[in-house]
Amino acid sequence: MQIRIIDQGSGILADILDRIHEPFFTTKEQxxxxxxxxxxxxxxxxxxxxxxxxxxxxxxxxxxxxxxx
Known part of the structure; x- marks a missing residue:
């Protein structure tokens, strides 16, 4: 089974995408x-x-x- 969630925003920068699975990495202040x-x-x-x-x-x-x- 495959589920896809797609948006049409501006995307995620490559340097952020490379770290998105790292615990405690966030771009949000809170x-x-x-x-x-x-x-x-x-x-x-x-x-x-x-x-x-x-x-x-x-x-x-x-x-x-x-x-x-």
Whole structure:
């Protein structure tokens, strides 16, 4: 199963995208930097994968999970 979340914003800068999975990395003044790392860990514990693709035309977050049997 694949879930895609797509926006048409200005995208995520490459240097930020490279660090987005790092615990405690944030660009928000009041952020904890745990949202993406925890979300990715949950997906990976279910044998899935998160891919983030971004350009100046927007960002696509893909969540791939194995089919339930």
């Amino acid at each position: 952020g904890t930097g745990l949202g993406m790392p925890v979300s990715c860990q949950i997906v990976e514990e279910h044998k899935g994968k998160v891919n983030i693709l971004s350009s100046m035309h927007g960002t696509c977050v893909e969540v791939n999970l194995p089919a339930l049997t």
